[in-house]
Amino acid sequence: MKKRYAICGVSGRALGMFVKPIWSTFSATCEVVGLLDVDPVRFDTYRTRFPEHADINTYGEDEFHRMVEETRPDCIIVAGRDDTHARYIIAALERDLDVITEKPMVISGEQARQVMEAEKASKGKVTVTFNYRYGPVHTKIKEIVASGKLGRITSVDLNWYLDTFHGSSYFKRWNRQRELSGGLSVHKSTHHFDLVNWWLDQKPVEVFAYGALNYYGAEGEANPKKEDGRFCGICDYTSQCEYYSRWNSRSKNIRVPDDHLGNMEAVKNVFPFSEYRPDRCIFDSDIKIEDTYTATIRYNGGALLSYSVNFSLPYEGYRLAINGTKGRLETVEYHMPARTPFPTPVQTIDYFPLFGSKETIHVVHREGGHGGGDPLLIEDLFLGEDQYRPYKILSGAEDGAYSVATGEAVWRSVKEHRPITIEEVLGGHGSKEAVTSTAGKGAAD
Structure with a gap:
């Protein structure tokens, strides 16, 4: 019988590090049975990347328990934004499920204490992917x-x-x-x-x-202009920004670099996911x-x-x-x-x-x-x-x-x-x- 995995957080890391090897290398013993994410557009990315598994069950960020009931996973893979980790790790342990989570396991000592206590009371165990x-x-x-x-x-x-x-x-x-x-x-x-x-x-x-x-931040010495709310793809000061010009050419059709992980390239300055851009200005005052x-x-x-x-x-x-x-x-x-x-x-x-x-x-x-x-x-x-x-x-x-x-x-x-x-x-x-x-x-x- 194959081991069943459900993914919480359909990130580029989730697709490349976990989903791809499950389907390409370990498909004889493993399978992905469910996806959970706040952004339904990420499910489309999964279907594009793995069209032969496009009929997979998908769930919103508050539907963890429904996902577990319907897909019956053996293990939850947590690979979303860091602040979501504790929520899904603890929920999985409360259902005696194993967890594989990206680092950091959680974002605070209080959350870490909660995870350790939940694991102690659970039949499941947590594995943190410190590669x-x-x-x-x-x-x-x-x-x-x-x-x-x-x-x-x-x-x-x-x-x-x-x-x-x-x-x-x-x-x-x-x-x-x-x-x-x-x-x-x-x-x-x-x-x-x-x-x-x-x-x-x-x-x-x-x-x-x-x-x-x-x-x-706003006081960075290389800041070409103190102005909040800029994005690299539409900024008027990229030619004066050493952090931008060091890694980008004026002749490139796509001026904006991807999100470092290589999973989110812009096409005509439109990023594939909803309400998220990985090119916010590094000199914003909210940093x-x-x-x-x-x-x-x-x-x-x-x-x-x-x-x-x-x-x-x-x-x-x-x-x-x-x-x-x-x-x-x-x-x-x-x-x-x-x-x-x-x-x-x-x-x-x-x-x-x-x-x-x-x-x-x-x-x-x-x-x-x-x-x-x-x-x-x-x-x-x-x-x-x-x-x-x-x-x-x-x-x-x-x-x-x-x-x-x-x-x-x-x-x-x-x-x-x-x-x-x-x-x-x-x-x-x-x-x-x-x-x-x-x-x-x-x-x-």
């Missing part, structure tokens, strides 16, 4: 830390960079509203916090952060979230993380160092070499023993999205987790909760000018005390 875990370099780092090669982990330095194309895209879309996304320390940085939590096998305890809105953060995070195994992220830089990637009692690991990644305006090297990992010679570790790279991580994640989702992998890699509700809570603690620390504990963000569910790590594992006792 960064599956990148070949990232799995190799996990293996190195777990092997004890670095000893007990003492500190981590992680600096993440987004270029002027990718970084600015969040400020054109709904992500720029904290009430819809949790802010970028939640929507984006949960990826990064989850990686560190997973690498170290430790939980965050306390966060202190600084942050600011440096590039975007209040931060585009720059630095944070120090303390973990329950004794490790300390020094983290920064910047959403407007010349290139995209990150720099990572992990320090332990036996040595240090370093790596640098350039995410988008096709957009990077200079040659970039293939990513390797450098290991420096505390006493000894440097070792450079080369990693076999894979094809596929997110550094080759997406195809492996999809296999684990629809075939079951690889039983021969020596470590757990699929993320659950607790993983999602700790990453979201860290993100909220970051922006709250910025606003409140004080350290924020994960326990207070999660309403008593966080780790309270720092404990000594197991030497060689970097894990909490």
Whole structure:
């Protein structure tokens, strides 16, 4: 019998990451039985993309329970706007259904607490699709830390960079509203916090952060004119906007770039979905979230993380160092070499023993999205987790909760000018005390 999936949020991510592989690769064991979305035009997009399955049942945003009754799914896939996640995750768990959800799992610590409590009372379980875990370099780092090669982990330095194309895209879309996304320390940085939590096998305890809105919003230095309500496709100042002209040519028939995910291109300046444009002006005065953060995070195994992220830089990637009692690991990644305006090297990992010679570790790279991580994640989702992998890699509700809570603690620390504990963000569910790590594992006792 095939496993039945219903989709809440017919986004480009839902269609490309979940629906397409279900029908193209896993159709012998899986099927999509229902779609739910606020915008019926998205159902037309599904039918265009998958005409052989055009008779699928569709439902409005308030018809979750009717969808479950009529389609009898085994699992709900939640892939809509971030602020909708908690509603459908909890509703699915209350019906003892499994859930696969896009990151971030939810947008606040309070919602994360509610999800964990709902899962505890349910026969269903939550899986959060943290695909960064599956990148070949990232799995190799996990293996190195777990092997004890670095000893007990003492500190981590992680600096993440987004270029002027990718970084600015969040400020054109709904992500720029904290009430819809949790802010970028939640929507984006949960990826990064989850990686560190997973690498170290430790939980965050306390966060202190600084942050600011440096590039975007009405006071952005590159703003060609202080005027709200503009859209890139019909703006009179695109030739004076460096963020626009860097990525667009005057001779292009379609001046407006798509929504970064490649799913929503305009035709004659008309976007396919109702009442939504992904080309709002990045200099609007209603932008209040931060585009720059630095944070120090303390973990329950004794490790300390020094983290920064910047959403407007010349290139995209990150720099990572992990320090332990036996040595240090370093790596640098350039995410988008096709957009990077200079040659970039293939990513390797450098290991420096505390006493000894440097070792450079080369990693076999894979094809596929997110550094080759997406195809492996999809296999684990629809075939079951690889039983021969020596470590757990699929993320659950607790993983999602700790990453979201860290993100909220970051922006709250910025606003409140004080350290924020994960326990207070999660309403008593966080780790309270720092404990000594197991030497060689970097894990909490």
